[in-house]
Amino acid sequence: MQPSDLLLETIKCEGGEVHHLEYHQKRLDKSRRELFGLTDTLDLSSLIKAPDEKLYRCRVLYSHTMESVEFIPYRPKEIKTLKVVPSDFTYHYKFADRSALERLLEENPEADDVIIEKEGLITDTTIANIAFFDGKTWITPREPLLKGTMRAYLLDQGFLQEKDIPSDSLERYEKVALMNAMLGFKILSHINILKS
Missing domain, CATH: 3.30.470 (D-amino Acid Aminotransferase; Chain A, domain 1)
Incomplete structure (x- = not known):
């Protein structure tokens, strides 16, 4: 092994x-x-x-x-800047080897984390699933890189809705949140989202 x-x-x-x-x-x-x-x-x-x-x-x-x-x-990482980065990376299973994700971070040092875009659609960041608030509902990408456990829980609770999120539509949303097992559901305040 x-x-x-x-x-x-x-x-x-x-x-x-x-x-x-x-x-x-x-x-x-x-x-x-x-x-x-x-x-x-x-x-x-x-x-x-x-x-x-x-x-x-x-x-x-x-x-x-x-x-x-x-x-x-555990000490959470502070996220103030996200950057949308195109990639064809796949991560359907939670492998311990995160070298490809870490490489994306190394290639974009101006951001605290990157939002991975595949074929024009938002997927996840390197550390978390992502959600956007449209004024009424929290929306999460229909096709994330990895179906996280907190994401699954919040979908089961009816708190999140799945939808394709084109990367060119992000300015329509009022808020952004990251979610994973450790963060729970964390709304990011004063977040800056950069484009590639």
């Missing part, structure tokens, strides 16, 4: 609780079934217990079997 073949789940542990574990379990099971043809379950609930009340990023590495579980104190 090469390190590049490992898959990753990033799970929020805070207040002694493990958050949205059922969504992470569902994605883990789906990835192992589709990539390796496996139908057994690596039961996350028996493997992950919050170490204490503090905020941790629980980093789970797996493939056919569970490789490692570690708890890392």
